[in-house]
Amino acid sequence: MALVLALFFVWKGHAQARDPVPPPPLATAANTTPSQAGGQSVLPPAASERSREEKRFARADKNKDGRVILAELLEPRRKAFDKLDTDHNGQLSFQEWTVKTSTKFGEADADHNGILNAVEYATTAPNKKPKPVRCAC
Secondary structure, three states, X not given: OHHHXXXXXXXXXXXXXXXXXXXXXXXXOOOOOOOOOOOOOOXXXXXXXXXXXXXXXXXXXXXXXXXXXXXXXXXXXXXXXXXXXOOOOOOOOHHHHHHHHHHXXXXXXXXXXXXXOHHHHHOOOOOOOXXXXXXXX
């Protein structure tokens, strides 16, 4: 038993004594061009789930008091709701919704055949806001 234990320690000591080749330094996307990275773009590490959830909470917490109340969650949706609520009674009826949907369908149906093809349907997609340009300084 002692002999096996001694051989194990010798083997482990020999494995730790080797000087492995150090990995090349990590390049960051901010200071590396694709040609410097071997032809591949270097992407930053993905955010952890915890930091994503913290960011999502921070966006919902409009008054930055560390708490989210229902009014803070509803506020960003109020403007879109008000556009559909044509009689401004605070309730969205099926009729109000269908008027908006029918109007949007009619505007997208370029050939006025009552059918949307893939190109026409693509025009109904919501407009995406461009991401703000961030300074890399």
